Amino acid sequence: MADLTKEKIIQQARMLFIELGYEKVSMRGIAKDLGCSHGALYYHFKNKTALFSRVLDFYFQELNSIIDTIMEQTENDRVQELFLGFIRFGLDHPHQYELMFMLKSEEMDSLMQRAATESFERFEAAVKEAGNINPQNGEIYSIFLALHGFVSLHLHRAENFEAVAKAAKRYVTFLRKTI
Amino acid sequence: MADLTKEKIIQQARMLFIELGYEKVSMRGIAKDLGCSHGALYYHFKNKTALFSRVLDFYFQELNSIIDTIMEQTENDRVQELFLGFIRFGLDHPHQYELMFMLKSEEMDSLMQRAATESFERFEAAVKEAGNINPQNGEIYSIFLALHGFVSLHLHRAENFEAVAKAAKRYVTFLRKTI
DNA sequence: AATTTAATTGACCACTGGTCAAATAAGGAG
DNA sequence: CTCCTTATTTGACCAGTGGTCAATTAAATT
Numbered sequence: 507m508a509d510l511t512k513e514k515i516i517q518q519a520r521m522l523f524i525e526l527g528y529e530k531v532s533m534r535g536i537a538k539d540l541g542c543s544h545g546a547l548y549y550h551f552k553n554k555t556a557l558f559s560r561v562l563d564f565y566f567q568e569l570n571s572i573i574d575t576i577m578e579q580t581e582n583d584r585v586q587e588l589f590l591g592f593i594r595f596g597l598d599h600p601h602q603y604e605l606m607f608m609l610k611s612e613e614m615d616s617l618m619q620r621a622a623t624e625s626f627e628r629f630e631a632a633v634k635e636a637g638n639i640n641p642q643n644g645e646i647y648s649i650f651l652a653l654h655g656f657v658s659l660h661l662h663r664a665e666n667f668e669a670v671a672k673a674a675k676r677y678v679t680f681l682r683k684t685i
Numbered sequence: 686m687a688d689l690t691k692e693k694i695i696q697q698a699r700m701l702f703i704e705l706g707y708e709k710v711s712m713r714g715i716a717k718d719l720g721c722s723h724g725a726l727y728y729h730f731k732n733k734t735a736l737f738s739r740v741l742d743f744y745f746q747e748l749n750s751i752i753d754t755i756m757e758q759t760e761n762d763r764v765q766e767l768f769l770g771f772i773r774f775g776l777d778h779p780h781q782y783e784l785m786f787m788l789k790s791e792e793m794d795s796l797m798q799r800a801a802t803e804s805f806e807r808f809e810a811a812v813k814e815a816g817n818i819n820p821q822n823g824e825i826y827s828i829f830l831a832l833h834g835f836v837s838l839h840l841h842r843a844e845n846f847e848a849v850a851k852a853a854k855r856y857v858t859f860l861r862k863t864i
Numbered sequence: 865a866a867t868t869t870a871a872t873t874g875a876c877c878a879c880t881g882g883t884c885a886a887a888t889a890a891g892g893a894g
Numbered sequence: 895c896t897c898c899t900t901a902t903t904t905g906a907c908c909a910g911t912g913g914t915c916a917a918t919t920a921a922a923t924t
Contacts, residue, residue, distance in 0.1 A: 645859065655830035659786075680827055
């Protein structure tokens with residue numbers, strides 16, 4: 507027994523959520539893919555929300571590692587890379603981005619905000635370091651919001667990042683002017 | 686009979702969607718409030734989505750009329766008023782805003798885009814007129830996206846517009862610099 | 865071997881969106 | 895008024911959902 511671990515459940519759920527979105531993934535669906543009953547899932551996670559919040563952690567880790575990778579570069583304009591990197595991440599992983607930043611859910615809010623805030627702080631620190639600046643008054647937060655606006659409204663119109671790469675670059679240039 | 690009109694259904698649904706959000710409103714719930722069976726609703730609207738899209742039209746009309754009202758002013762900086770007006774609308778009607786701009790739904794997309802696009806065009810024309818400018822390359826669209834970013838991320842953290850009025854004004858000033 | 869603990873099952877509940885044959889009401893036509 | 899057609903409305907029904915829980919099974923401990 508016990509080959510049904512929390513980890514295995516999270517991994518399976520992770521793929522399903524990305525493929526189908528939050529609503530269309532059912533606990534029974536996850537259980538079926540894992541070859542167990544849906545009741546078993548409720549032994550490991552108290553409800554669908556709790557399972558999803560664990561999956562969310564994974565998603566944010568991915569975004570964090572993208573930021574880290576960009577910061578390891580030396581030759582490029584890393585501020586621009588950070589801005590574009592965020593947009594690219596959103597548009598190339600639309601379902602995932604939606605789950606991370608566009609899902610509304612009472613109980614989820616605090617959990618999501620935890621990871622989301624952490625990701626933002628990493629983003630903010632990276633921008634400061636890359637741009638060798640130290641703006642206050644939440645200017646970087648404003649930029650973050652603006653990037654989110656771009657992503658969220660292009661999410662389902664654009665096929666992927668490449669499809670709006672030009673517009674994204676223009677937008678990023680437009681935003682850079684402000685700091 | 687026939688005192689159950691499309692209009693009555695739309696009005697009741699309109700309030701319920703705002704109060705509870707899309708998911709938590711059920712056709713049975715609407716029917717109960719109207720004193721009819723849920724089956725009757727399916728005579729007037731082919732499904733929940735179709736009913737909701739009619740409700741959405743109402744919501745966008747409200748936004749449109751806010752834009753119109755601002756444009757009737759003469760003394761104020763109407764560009765700033767337009768930007769702030771959009772943010773205020775979003776934060777003071779969070780549920781409604783969510784339904785208008787943050788709901789993802791396959792079939793809904795085209796319908797929502799129709800009304801949303803119309804609203805944006807009105808916004809764009811207003812900004813051009815108020816600012817006496819004619820920017821190209823979708824700069825106004827960029828600003829619209831940026832405003833949406835601000836609203837969407839403050840939607841459930843802020844109690845209402847007043848709670849973030851200062852940040853909103855800073856943000857708007859920040860955006861104005863770009864055109 | 866006996867007992868305790870960890871995990872799993874599947875029947876069950878109240879709910880959802882949606883369908884549809886049947887019942888009901890309304891309006892004309894003769 | 896009757897007959898027929900058309901416009902509504904009902905409520906049983908379906909497949910599906912998230913969630914609960916007593917009963918069972920497997921594993922570890924004594």
